[in-house]
Amino acid sequence: MAVNALKRNAVLTAALVCVGVTGLAGCGDKGSDEPFAGQSADDIAAKAVKATRDANSxxxxxxxxxxxAPQTITTDFQVDEKDNCTGTMSMQQAKADVRQTDQTVFIKGNEKFWQTALQGQPGxxxxxGKLQDKWVKSQPGDNSTQGMCDKQSVIAAMDSDKSARKGMKRGETTKVDGKEALVLTKEKSGGEKLTMYVATEGEPYILKSVTEGGKQPGEATFSDYNAKVQVEQPPAGEVVDPKTVAANG
Structure with missing residues (x-):
């Protein structure tokens, strides 16, 4: 049961990340005062995909x-190209800490988190009671956590449909967390709108992405590029195997 719960929450987390990177943008022209002079919005988006993929973290x-999803999901993850990952996710009163190191994912959720994840299941x-104050682990290759902390797979999945970042329009420059950014927008069918904020200095990283309308509305901010992701493996005495818990129900 706990394995299935991990899978559902991993999918929701991956969905948020995909919303954030649906469109990426930006590469500057140092020979002009205008950000990204001579480049179309679509060209900027394509270069940003590569820049984001190449970032270490x-x-x-x-x-x-x-x-x-019944409620809004909030996440905050820091992940690197080696799939080291640390962060949190929550949905109303349900909260969980997440760590991944050596391709093993550990999740420590509060009572409300597990009640939500396991609702409707017997026992x-x-x-x-067995999961309270414990880190629930997933072994390498376990699909229950696939995509949760995999930076490269998220970018690859986003880039598989290049039409998603076609037909974008350039906007004005603004600031995101004190950094100058170029605004790119795209209107899609069904009233969906994408807005991306792209750093105009240094590497063409996305700083913020907003999706309005559509099937996955939300927003995400991108920061701490290339910062080292430090993950501590939980103490052995605080770790439980979900398969063992389910078997002993």
Whole structure:
């Protein structure tokens, strides 16, 4: 049961991350005062995908309400190209800390988190009692956490549909967390609108992305590019195997 719970929450978390990187943008022209002079919005977006993929690490924080999710999900993850990852996710009163190191994911959720994740399943109260104040782990290759802390797979999935970043329009420059950014927008069918804020100095990183309307509205901010992601493996005495918990129900 706990394995299935991890899978559902991993999917929701991955959905938020995908919302944040639906469109990426930006590469500057140092020979002009105008950011990205001579480049179309689509060209800027394409270069930003590569820049984001090449970054050693990034912190992604934001909110989203994927289709089918009962409430808004809030996440804050820092992940690197080696899939080291640390962060938090929450949905109303349900909260969980997440760590990944050596391709093993550990999740420590509060009582409300596990109640939400395991709702409708037999023996829920007994299982929750065994998960309280413990780190629930997932072994390498376990699909229950696939995509949760995989930076490269998120970027690859976003870039698989290049039409998603076609037909964008350049806007004005503004600031995001004190950094100058160029605004790119795209109107899609069904009333969906994408707005991206792209750093105009240094590497063409996305600083913020907002999706309005559509199936996955939300927003995310991108920061701490290339910062070292330090993850401590939880003490052995605080770790439980979800398969063992489910088997002993």
């Amino acid at each position: 990034v912190r992604i924080a934001g909110t989203a309400k994927p289709q089918g 829920t109260d007994k299982v929750i």
